[in-house]
Amino acid sequence: MVLIYSDDKDTTKELIAKGRELADETGSKVTSVIIGEDDDEVANELIYHGSDEVILANTDIEQFKAEEYTQVLKKLVEKTDSEIVLIGSDKSGKEIAPRLAAKLETGCVTDCTDLYFEDGTLTAERVAYSGNAVAVKNFISEPSIVTIPSKNFDPLSKDEGREGEITREELEVIEAESKIIDVQEKESEGVNVEDAEIIVSCGRGFENQEDLDLAEDLSEALERGTIGCSRPIAADLKWLPEDHWIGLSGHEVKPELYVAIGISGQIQHIAGMRDSGTVVAINKDEDAPIFESADYGIVGDLYEVVPKLVEAINEEKG
């Protein structure tokens, strides 16, 4: 059995597609788990996307933290006798999966980019050394726990002819001693850098938050543009919501065109954009490492270069 869990429904569908492939190879089944949401329609949606079974898991607790999620998943792994567990690699999945692995005394690979059987052994690939290498790891334990980032695998197309079983499980969970006392939602424009075709990305070279308008102008001139940023812009200065954050600890993007403005090009940033089509860098320091990762570069002050580039692009468009 392959067990699937993510609190993001789109990611769940992508994991089901991968789970389906692995299950078909071994003649087993795919079971998806939904925690704390008792809704047949949501369950059916997962069946139409390839899940053989959906478990709607319910408990009598209100708050879920990694400590409780782990208990729920452990019970379901044991109940379904799962050999493989696929978990979405967002921040919540990444703190649940290793804890679950420790509870089950088994192996775990986080942020897996490819997963397959080789000579009957489950093999997982993941990025290592900030994108300088790919590590290929074999599981020598079961169940094998894997976290997979969103957009890594394509979901199966929806087929309402697919049939599956919906079951409900009431589970007892011991409440953890820690408590969530507040959740604040920051404003979000719902940008999705992962799907962007063109990204104009801003770094510490910008002196003020308002100056990011320059990048916005360029993004508009390029028409299909979306704004991205380096970690300090989102995490330290908080000039942009973290939806825009690109890199090892942010989002991984592959646009056709990536324009890095005032970004030094530290390897943790490169890790998030190295698969981009064409890379353009604008930086006043000719020795900035970003130029090594760029196809085209201009050495200069972004405050002079960007407005002129906007003009030149507009002219080029005619």
Add this chain to the structure above:
Amino acid sequence: MNIAVCAKEVVDVSEIKIDEKTNKPILEGISKEVNDIEKSAVEEAIKIKEEYGGEITILTVGSVDNMENMKELLAMGADEAVIISPPEESDYTVVSELLAGAVEEIGDIDLVLCGEASIDLFSGQVGPRIAELLNVPQITYAENLDVEEEKIVGERDVGGNKIMTVESPYPVVVTVTKEINDPRLPSLQEILGAANKPINEWGPKEFMDHEIEPTTEMKDIRGVSMERKNIIFDEDELEDSVKNLAENIAKEGLLEG
């Protein structure tokens, strides 16, 4: 308040080159350092000690090539370091078991601090695994901590633009992001003063009551190299440079929607 901080030295990832013949990353000869995230964990421990007293022990699994790295953490303000040698075959299961075992062996630890992940492989497994093995709560990705006598309150960025505030009694495992603080640079005085702080070396058999087996194995590691054109436009006039750039962007069909 007694604190254990898990910190290790890692290769400087920005120095890694790929061996063209074997297509493997060359790790030999690359300088090793304790990364900023783990230094931030040490810094946070020191701040807590300054307010509440107690002992700070640095725990590291693996051989330490450069003792100066451990000494730097002691000079910052940690009291003691323990270097644990792993069995020949090791993975996150083994490392976490050893760290959790060492925390139990030391005893009376209120708080275990780790980085959100270490910079070399960025798996982020060790913190949550230790929390489970010790059967205590976890607060991951903390970017702010408020320490009180009976409880700790952490703010964590949980993604999806949500900031969650979690409180926990002790003992607890906390992983921090590098935004939580700026780690201090020890003064020369502190570096000299740390020379006599103990660095202990432990073998697993000395404190583990059970055998630990790895659950995954590294089958291969292959290099990824990136080929880029690396063309810099530097005409006398900036107008000409941006024009060249715009033309090239257009030539690649990027201006067509």
